[in-house]
Amino acid sequence: MITNNKNSNIIVTGGCGFIGSYVVDQLVKEGYNVFVIDINTTFTNKKATYYSIDIIDSEKIDNLFSEIKPNTCIHLAGILGTSETWDYPNETVQINIKGANNVYDACGKNKCDIITVDVGSRWLSPYTISKTCSADFALGYANKYNVKCGLLRIFNVYGPRQSTKIIKISPMFIYKSLQNDELEIWGNKNLDLVYVTDVANAFCMAVNNIDKIDKRRDIYIGSGEQLLTFEFAEMVIGNIGSGKIKHMLPRLGEENIDSGFMENSVANQLLLWKPEIKLEDGLKLTIDYYKKSDIQNKFGEF
Numbered sequence: 001m002i003t004n005n006k007n008s009n010i011i012v013t014g015g016c017g018f019i020g021s022y023v024v025d026q027l028v029k030e031g032y033n034v035f036v037i038d039i040n041t042t043f044t045n046k047k048a049t050y051y052s053i054d055i056i057d058s059e060k061i062d063n064l065f066s067e068i069k070p071n072t073c074i075h076l077a078g079i080l081g082t083s084e085t086w087d088y089p090n091e092t093v094q095i096n097i098k099g100a101n102n103v104y105d106a107c108g109k110n111k112c113d114i115i116t117v118d119v120g121s122r123w124l125s126p127y128t129i130s131k132t133c134s135a136d137f138a139l140g141y142a143n144k145y146n147v148k149c150g151l152l153r154i155f156n157v158y159g160p161r162q163s164t165k166i167i168k169i170s171p172m173f174i175y176k177s178l179q180n181d182e183l184e185i186w187g188n189k190n191l192d193l194v195y196v197t198d199v200a201n202a203f204c205m206a207v208n209n210i211d212k213i214d215k216r217r218d219i220y221i222g223s224g225e226q227l228l229t230f231e232f233a234e235m236v237i238g239n240i241g242s243g244k245i246k247h248m249l250p251r252l253g254e255e256n257i258d259s260g261f262m263e264n265s266v267a268n269q270l271l272l273w274k275p276e277i278k279l280e281d282g283l284k285l286t287i288d289y290y291k292k293s294d295i296q297n298k299f300g301e302f
Contacts, residue, residue, distance in 0.1 A: 008032050008033065008071045008072070009032075009033045009068055009069060009071055010027055010032045010034055010035070010071065010072045010073070010074065010207065011035045011036075011037060011064075011065070011068060011070045011072075011074070011112075012024055012027070012034060012035070012036050012037070012048075012073075012074045012076065013036075013037045013055060013073065013074070013075045013076055013077035013103055014037075014038055014075070014076035014077030014078065015034070015036030015037070015038055015048065015050075015076070016036060016038040016040045016041055016042045016043050016044060016050070017038070017040070017042065017043070017076065017077075018157070018159075018161050018162045018163065018196065019076060019157060019196060019199055019200065019203075020036075020038070020074075020076040020077075021042070021043035021044070021045070022159075022161075022197055022199070022200035023074060023076065023200045023203045023204070024036060024045050025045055025200070026197075026200045026201060026203075026204045027048075027204060027207075028045050028047045028048055030204060032207075033049075034047070034048040035048070035049045035050075035051065035064075035068050035070065036048050036049065036050045037051050037053050037055065037061070037064070037077065038050065038051075038052070038077065039052055039053070039054050042161075043161055051064060054099070055077050055095065055099035055100070055102055055103055056094065056095065056098065056099045056102065057102075058102040058105070058106075061102045061103060061106045062102075062105075062109070064106075065106040065107070065109070065110045065112065066109075066110060069110060069112075070107075070110065070112045071112060071113065072112060072113045072114075072115060072207050072210070073103060073106075073112050073114055073115070074115045074116070074203055074207070075100060075103050075104070075114065075115070075116040075117075075138070076117065077095075077099065077103075078095055078096045078099070078100065078130075078134075079091060079092045079095045079096055079127065079130075080127065080166045080168075081125070081126075081127045081166045081167065082123070082125055082127060082128075082166070082167045082168075083125055083167070084166065084167055085125055085126040085127040086126060088126075092126040092127055092130050093126065093130050096127070096130035096131055096133075096134050097130050097133050097134055097137065100116070100134040100137060100138070101134075101137055101141070104137060104138055104141035104142075105141060107142075107145070108141050108142070108144060108145025108147055109145070111145070111147055112147060113142075113147050113148040113149070113150070113210050114138050114141070114142055114147060114148070114149045114150070115149075115150040115151075115152070115203060115206050115207065115210070116134070116135065116138050116149075116150075116151060116152075117131060117135070117151070117152060117154060118131070118132070118135035118151040118152065118153045118217060119131045119132060119135075119153065119154070119155070120153045120155030120156075120192070120220065120222065120262055121155060135151050135217075139151070139215055142215065148210045148211065148214045148215075149214060149215050150206045150213045150214065150216075150219070151213075151215075151216065151217055151219060152199075152202055152203065152206060152219050152221050152267075153217070153218075153219060153220045153221065153262065154194070154199060154220075154221045154222070154262070155191075155192050155194070155222055155262055156169060156170070156191050156192055156193045156194065156222075157193075157194055157195075157196055157199050158170035158171075158193050158194075158195065158196065158282065158283075158286060159195050159196030159197065159282060159285070159286050159289075160285065160286055160289035160290075160293075161196070161289075162196070162286075169191065169193075169229070169232065170193070170283075170286060171286075173232065173233055173236045173243075174236055174240070174286060174287055174290050175290065176243055177236050177237050177240040177242055177243030178240060178242070178243075178290060179243075180242040180243055180244075181243060181244075182243070182244055182245070183233045183236065183237065183243050183244070184246050184248050185229045185233060185245060185246065185247050185248060186229075186248045186249065186250050187229075187248070187250035189228070189250075190226045190228060190229075191226065191227055191228070191229055191232055192222040192223050192224070192225065192226060192262045193223060193227075193232065193279055193282075194221060194222050194223045194262070194275055195275065195276075195277035195279075195282035195285075197276075197277065198221075198275040198276055198277055199221055201273065201276075202221045202267065202271060202273045205271040206219075206271060209270060209271050209272075212270040212271070213270055213271065216266075216270075218266050219266055219267050219270070219271070220262040220263055220264050220266065220267060221262060221264065221273070222262020222263075222264055223262065223264075223275050223279065224262060224263060224264045224265075224275070225279075227279075230245065230247075233245050235279075235283060236283070236287075239283060239284060239287055
């Protein structure tokens with residue numbers, strides 16, 4: 001439902017990225033004044049205002065928050081990846097922790113509520129470690145400045161606009177299948193795949209229900225349904241009609257950690273959120289996107 005929120009200012013960091021751009025689109029629909037901080041301009045919305053600022057630049061971040069005086073900040077900027085972040089662990093920590101802290105500090109100084117991501121799994125990769133630490137800092141800064149903090153735990157988000165430069169299961173499987181290449185399965189773990197517009201809706205519902213989820217860590221945003229990586233690979237190949245499966249050992253940091261089941265009853269109870277897009281339908285939409293569009297090969301934002 002479209003609401004009138006013309007007096008509410010929201011900053012979205014990473015709002016040109018995969019999830020962030022959908023969050024911006026939904027916030028605009030709901031009538032918010034949306035301001036985006038992003039060093040990329042991959043996906044934009046005409047009704048949002050954009051600022052090319054690196055979140056590492058604390059002075060520029062502070063100045064912009066003081067100027068806009070946002071009611072809420074949805075922090076999604078950062079370095080993404082899985083085991084490949086071992087190739088640049090220091091940069092991952094710099095952006096995902098220090099950069100995030102700059103944003104959280106600016107939120108606190110301006111009495112702005114924080115909404116950000118807490119990862120669904122606890123894999124031992126620089127990305128997952130840094131995002132878990134970032135979520136801890138979000139809670140810490142919220143406590144220090146007495147502002148509210150909403151953490152949404154998300155796992156396998158998929159849909160159009162997702163980059164293939166980082167190792168994310170849906171775009172990589174689709175891309176490999178379209179090339180009639182090998183779909184590599186590392187350990188055949190469980191998945192919980194949730195469509196990107198459902199995730200964007202969850203973030204918007206979090207804005208409207210921040211009091212209910214303040215400082216909780218059990219807001220899981222997922223389909224609530226499990227399938228094996230092998231089963232998803234078979235679905236992709238079946239829809240496209242090409243590609244082959246190659247079984248691999250688990251990636252570094254994932255050896256002894258199972259993945260995904262996002263039990264979403266708390267999100268349903270507190271946010272009145274539930275996923276709307278079935279995997280079969282979302283996968284077809286995503287495959288159609290990759291068939292028609294050039295695949296983005298840039299570091300994406302969360």
